[in-house]
Amino acid sequence: MLKITDLVKRYGSGGDPVLKNLDLTIEGESVVSIIGSSGAGKSTLLRCINRLVEPTSGSIVLNGTELTKLSGSNLRAARRKIGMVFQGFNLVERLTVMENVQSGRLGYISTWAAITRRYPKQDIRRAYELMERVGIAHYANTRADQLSGGERQRVGVVRALMQDPDILLADEPTASLDPKTSEQIMGLLRDLAGELKLPVLINIHNVTEAKEYTDRIVGMRYGRIIFDDLPEKLDQDAMDRIYSGSPHADRGEDPVAAQ
Amino acid sequence: MSDHPDTWSRPPFIANPWLRWAVYIGTTAYVIWVVATIPIDWVRVSDGIGRAGRIFGGAFPPSFERSSLLIDGFLESIKIAVLATAGGVALSIPIAFMAARNVAPRPIFYLGRAIIIVARSFHPVIVAIIFVKAVGFGPFAGVLTLIVYSVGFVAKMLAERIEEIDFGQVEALRAAGAPYFSTLFYAIFPQIMPRQIGLTIYQLDSNLRASAVVGIVGAGGIGATLANAFGRYDYDFALAITIVIVAVILVSEGVSGYIRKRVA
Amino acid sequence: MTSISEQFGREDWSRHTPKQKARRFLIFAVCAALIAWALGSIEVVWAWVWDSPAQMGDLFARMYPPDVTNLGAILRILLETVNIATIATAIAVILSLPVAYIAAQNTTPNRATLWLGRLILVTSRSVNTIIWALLFVAIFGPGVLAGIVAIMFRSIGFIGKLLGEAIEEIDKRPVEALEATGASRFQVIAYAIVPQVMPTFWAVSILRWDINLRESTVLGLVGAGGIGIILQGAIDTFNWPEAATVLIAILALVILGEIVSAFLRRRIL
Secondary structure (H helix, E strand, C coil): CEEEEEEEECCCCCCCCCEEEEEEEECCCCEEEEECCCCCCHHHHHHHHCCCCCCCEEEEEECCEECCCCCHHHHHHHHHCEEEECCCCCCCCCCEHHHHHHHHHCCCCCHHHHHHCCCCHHHHHHHHHHHHHHCCHHHCCCEHHHCCHHHHHHHHHHHHHHCCCCEEEEECCCCCCCHHHHHHHHHHHHHHHHHHCCCEEEECCCHHHHHHHCCEEEEEECCEEEEEECHHHCCHHHHHHHHCCCHHHHHHCCCCCCC | CCCCCCCCCCCCCCCCHHHHHHHHHHHHHHHHHHHHHCCCCHHHHHHHHHHHHHHHHHHCCCCCCCHHHHHHHHHHHHHHHHHHHHHHHHHHHHHHHHCCCCCCCHHHHHHHHHHHHHHHHCCHHHHHHHHHHHHCCCHHHHHHHHHHHHHHHHHHHHHHHHHCCCHHHHHHHHHCCCCHHHHHHHHHHHHHHHHHHHHHHHHHHHHHHHHHHHHHHCCCCHHHHHHHHHHCCCHHHHHHHHHHHHHHHHHHHHHHHHHHHHHC | CCCHHHHHCCCCCCCCCHHHHHHHHHHHHHHHHHHHHHHHHCCCCHHHHHHHHHHHHHHHHHHCCCCCCCHHHHHHHHHHHHHHHHHHHHHHHHHHHHHHHHHCCCCCCCHHHHHHHHHHHHHHHHCCHHHHHHHHHHHHCCCHHHHHHHHHHHHHHHHHHHHHHHHHCCCCHHHHHHHHCCCCHHHHHHHHHHHHHHHHHHHHHHHHHHHHHHHHCCHHHHCCCCCHHHHHHHHHCCCHHHHHHHHHHHHHHHHHHHHHHHHHHHHHC
């Protein structure tokens, strides 16, 4: 269970916070999508969870562990259990697919084993299973820069699953893909969440895909959650509240920003 | 799901195993052979530690007492660099045209390329000792050396630029009936001018660096002052000269980089 | 009938505005003044200058035909020259790795190490190989070792600078991704940074080897080993035919080096 309480993130010392006293709870194995216009703070929220972005204040608890207070090896141990899939895939282009996939296990193996590429047998078998599941097993020895966008994102997904995560974060996983590939990746994420009993939190721009592939939709606007319900409850009125209006108008009626 | 392999090894750097092992064994054998046969007198080397102590002891603090000698040496280096750049660039332009495949007839092209290869292949210090023998000690040998050095670099880069020009502009002027030199001035020079200015400034900087070196074999400038200081065991003066050389090179690099950015 | 120029009322055209003209004139004047100053004050005996073409001609006449009686010895020393360049490049490449690591803004542990790295690079790069050689000949005495160390000291700055820049220019997204998996700092370097700088690493190493081949041919002139010693000996004894052989050998070596490095670059990259 992931429980976020009163989370605030402010870049720099002054100015408007990107996340404003945000609360969010994710229970069980459900696929949750976060929608909202650019600048709403979706990406910052996701990155606060695995501390790629340092939260200013508030609490994030994953299965009983308070994530905001961790540092050093404790932080790395917590990150091992949080998988992340990126918009730009973020693969190491010059390494083979297998090396990219195994890089998800780096938190578990020794540095020496990592450098000499001597991966544990069960990790290799697991990698082949997952790669076959997403349809890229025959690319194991191919360099990542030889693959198409959809294939790269599959490598990204397998890398995250190799971590044996307790939760999967996906930051705009389909924004760099064409519509057809995009649907395949969304379907894959939904199916894998079911098979592996894994909660998944997805930032997404495409509302149609969010409605079709996820169990719950969270709508964000300028650092706040203003909608949180089942996909079928997302009507035109809710859409308007999430997407319309200028940042300026929004800040005008915001007592925090008026200070 | 037990049919999945549980071993994996990284595809090797060189796919062909024979070639791979040949490269590994060859490299190892070469290193062993070099280390075993290299003529190093280790006794003398171990003496060197003590000598290094004396040299550095003698070098601190650096002595700027004979700063007039230092300034004269530097001014001479600057003069050498300026004259060599002017002469070298002037010579480079015709040589570059000779060495550009698209504007020069075949035999002239080979001649131009040969001049560039010879000028590039010899380190300026080698060129300098030959000029010192031919025209005597002093800055004139330095100027000649750096002219050769400049030709090797500027003519090569310029020839490559000329080979890349847009020939349509030349054709357009020819079609308008422009004579040979007008075509040169209107269609080719404007295309190579920015590169030429950048190269000239770069070469001035590089000649200033090189002039510190060719002096060591007698071709004038600050290098001669440095070699003399070393020869007379004046390590404190040598350190002072080295510090000034480093400072001047850094300033000159900064200025040249700034101007080239402005021009480009 | 009116011509176009009358219609438009303009018969003069000038490419540059008066201000531009003034600026261009000023730049030309400065350049001309600089050259005039250099020409006027440089200490040369002009009689020698006018005599120099004849002297050069005389020199080349005395070089012909090249004397190949010592060719065996020359080739042996030439091989030693190659070894100096190769070994020195190899050691310098290894030593420059930590320097590049601390001199790159995104990998250096702290500000002090960053400035230490930059200091090493600047010192190494600003002092020419020959000047390093002078110093090491004074320390170790004449010989190959002084040459190897001199080339190493100069190469560390060159390789370290280019490698450091490559580290600063890497794609940061894979680094972020691996940090998110819980990998340690060292593992992130090994998996996300090293693969990205590998191409630059090879290209810079090959380029420096090619440069070092050229530099190692002159080390002998200050007593630091290699073919330069034979050249110096031949010139000092006015044995110009042998000097010509040595020069041709150096030319062949440098051209061969360029061919080899072009081949390696194509194969590896």
